[in-house]
Amino acid sequence: xxxxxxxxxxxKIKPYIHKTPVLTxxxxxxxxxxxxxxxxxxxxxxGAFKMRGATHAILQLxxxxxxxxxxxxxxxNFAQALSLAAQSLGIKAYIVMPSxxxxxxxxxxxxxxxxxxxxxxxxxxxxxxAKKIQQEKGATFLHPYNDSQVILGQGTAALELLEDYPNxxxxxxxxxxxxxxxxTALAASFFSSNCTVIGGEPFEVDDxxxxxxxxxxxxxxxxxxVADGLKMPxxxxxxxxIKKHVSEIIRVDEKEIISAMQLIWExxxxxxxxxxxxxxxxxxxxxxxxxxxxxxxxxxxxxxDLGNLPF
Amino acid sequence: xxxxxxxxxxxKIKPYIHKTPVLTxxxxxxxxxxxxxxxxxxxxxxGAFKMRGATHAILQLxxxxxxxxxxxxxxxNFAQALSLAAQSLGIKAYIVMPSxxxxxxxxxxxxxxxxxxxxxxxxxxxxxxAKKIQQEKGATFLHPYNDSQVILGQGTAALELLEDYPNxxxxxxxxxxxxxxxxTALAASFFSSNCTVIGGEPFEVDDxxxxxxxxxxxxxxxxxxVADGLKMPxxxxxxxxIKKHVSEIIRVDEKEIISAMQLIWExxxxxxxxxxxxxxxxxxxxxxxxxxxxxxxxxxxxxxDLGNLPF
Numbered sequence: 001x002x003x004x005x006x007x008x009x010x011x012k013i014k015p016y017i018h019k020t021p022v023l024t025x026x027x028x029x030x031x032x033x034x035x036x037x038x039x040x041x042x043x044x045x046x047g048a049f050k051m052r053g054a055t056h057a058i059l060q061l062x063x064x065x066x067x068x069x070x071x072x073x074x075x076x077n078f079a080q081a082l083s084l085a086a087q088s089l090g091i092k093a094y095i096v097m098p099s100x101x102x103x104x105x106x107x108x109x110x111x112x113x114x115x116x117x118x119x120x121x122x123x124x125x126x127x128x129x130a131k132k133i134q135q136e137k138g139a140t141f142l143h144p145y146n147d148s149q150v151i152l153g154q155g156t157a158a159l160e161l162l163e164d165y166p167n168x169x170x171x172x173x174x175x176x177x178x179x180x181x182x183x184t185a186l187a188a189s190f191f192s193s194n195c196t197v198i199g200g201e202p203f204e205v206d207d208x209x210x211x212x213x214x215x216x217x218x219x220x221x222x223x224x225x226v227a228d229g230l231k232m233p234x235x236x237x238x239x240x241x242i243k244k245h246v247s248e249i250i251r252v253d254e255k256e257i258i259s260a261m262q263l264i265w266e267x268x269x270x271x272x273x274x275x276x277x278x279x280x281x282x283x284x285x286x287x288x289x290x291x292x293x294x295x296x297x298x299x300x301x302x303x304x305d306l307g308n309l310p311f
Numbered sequence: 312x313x314x315x316x317x318x319x320x321x322x323k324i325k326p327y328i329h330k331t332p333v334l335t336x337x338x339x340x341x342x343x344x345x346x347x348x349x350x351x352x353x354x355x356x357x358g359a360f361k362m363r364g365a366t367h368a369i370l371q372l373x374x375x376x377x378x379x380x381x382x383x384x385x386x387x388n389f390a391q392a393l394s395l396a397a398q399s400l401g402i403k404a405y406i407v408m409p410s411x412x413x414x415x416x417x418x419x420x421x422x423x424x425x426x427x428x429x430x431x432x433x434x435x436x437x438x439x440x441a442k443k444i445q446q447e448k449g450a451t452f453l454h455p456y457n458d459s460q461v462i463l464g465q466g467t468a469a470l471e472l473l474e475d476y477p478n479x480x481x482x483x484x485x486x487x488x489x490x491x492x493x494x495t496a497l498a499a500s501f502f503s504s505n506c507t508v509i510g511g512e513p514f515e516v517d518d519x520x521x522x523x524x525x526x527x528x529x530x531x532x533x534x535x536x537v538a539d540g541l542k543m544p545x546x547x548x549x550x551x552x553i554k555k556h557v558s559e560i561i562r563v564d565e566k567e568i569i570s571a572m573q574l575i576w577e578x579x580x581x582x583x584x585x586x587x588x589x590x591x592x593x594x595x596x597x598x599x600x601x602x603x604x605x606x607x608x609x610x611x612x613x614x615x616d617l618g619n620l621p622f
Binding site for chain 2: 021270271309
């Protein structure tokens with residue numbers, strides 16, 4: 001993947017996404033001692049950065065492929081993103097969701113015309129059901145993060161941020177499956193000469209931290225984190241990019257995540273989901289090292305169940 | 312009060328306030344059938360429009376008065392606004408708060424260097440305590456809303472909105488003591504030839520609605536509303552302005568307020584307080600009348616207790 005690929009990707013998806021605002025906060029600057037620039041993907045269409053990657057992945061398909069639709073298995077933001085991106089582009093999206101997925105998530109997918117197929121709540125069932133739809137409908141399977149086109153799409157958030165604020169010295173992003181941090185790291189490596197990329201990851205699902213230590217993919221035995229968007233492990237496409245371009249991963253505990261989330265809600269008056277608070281939590285955990293630095297943080301999304309808040 | 316007064320006020324307070332953003336939402340336009348422009352005073356300094364009026368009221372004082380400080384009694388946003396405005400201008404703010412005010416409100420005032428004096432939780436005690444401070448310290452009493460300088464300050468939110476969107480046909484604002492809606496109505500009468508101003512008020516504290524019917528100030532027997540910023544009755548300075556310049560008041564029930572609040576949180580991803588949702592609730596209650604109209608809504612504030620949400 002090259003700088004030209006990323007620029008082309010941005011040009012292609014622009015008509016279908018929002019250029020999200022960059023917010024600053026005097027109070028959070030005081031608290032952190034640094035100069036913070038929040039790239040607000042919680043204001044992105046459907047409420048998360050995933051809209052970027054899903055749109056780009058669909059746009060790369062041939063007309064023949066587009067006519068047969070796309071399929072994925074997800075109970076989270078990628079299901080909504082793929083449904084809305086497909087709807088915007090006039091094609092079909094088949095979404096495999098576990099039968100125990102919250103009704104609010106199913107409703108959101110249905111509102112964007114996603115065709116839901118329910119399956120038993122195991123990873124094997126999800127994969128098999130998706131494969132069946134691929135065969136029956138001829139639909140193209142799109143992976144939520146382990147896909148070069150998706151990674152490029154996610155990288156356009158950092159691209160926009162660096163275009164507006166070229167002097168940013170550090171870029172923080174959350175690490176789940178690695179699509180966002182890999183795209184962010186590519187954008188920084190292409191369009192900035194001195195921007196260090198740092199990942200934030202919950203201690204409870206720290207496979208990426210361990211993978212950077214061991215040099216190979218690691219698994220998470222459990223996923224007991226409030227940051228429900230970060231439970232997936234790295235993939236074999238995201239990991240090499242992260243290994244090459246991400247300098248370090250800072251792990252945070254659950255209390256730090258919740259307290260960073262509350263800080264953003266109370267001080268910045270914006271709604272973000274728990275996963276989205278992880279980069280700020282990581283920064284605050286080690287704030288002494290980042291004093292007076294110019295720091296970009298990707299606020300990844302704002303889809304949260306108001307009836308089930310962690311504070 | 313003249314157009315020149317309002318322009319002068321805006322010029323004076325500009326260095327101390329944020330020019331807040333105006334947000335739009337495709338989804339809320341779809342739901343309402345109208346074209347909505349949200350003036351986001353929840354992003355104002357200290358989290359509410361009250362910062363505008365408090366700053367203006369202090370700036371109008373003589374140097375002699377400023378040297379002795381200001382005093383008010385309030386347990387809400389005006390206490391915080393006066394404290395922060397006074398702090399910004401290097402003068403003292405004495406805040407009388409009822410002993411049963413939530414700790415979070417006391418902390419907020421203290422964080423802005425407001426000097427808190429507690430008193431028993433009756434209106435009489437609040438007034439007497441404030442009077443005592445006036446006498447002892449020579450501080451100037453400032454009323455949260457029944458004050459021309461405060462009203463002009465609050466009107467600058469609508470002024471900014473109409474400067475950016477001169478074609479707005481309706482302006483909605485919440486009605487409590489009347490400072491914000493009076494200022495909004497003055498701004499519309501000065502700077503727009505065809506903008507109708509409409510108030511939103513909870514059924515549970517509908518003194519303004521009744522006052523417009525009867526032609527005189529009315530009282531609220533009870534104040535059982537989730538919109539805690541709208542419990543105060545109109546004053547003898549706000550009422551005549553409202554009578555002259557506000558075309559109507561639409562009342563809403565508690566369910567409508569909570570559901571409008573939830574809609575803004577979920578769809579726009581911003582944190583607003585319950586009072587702030589009342590104008591949207593009023594618009595949605597009668598949305599058939601406003602189809603395809605260009606409508607400005609003043610989102611008044613975002614100071615909400617996250618541990619005590621109504622949903």
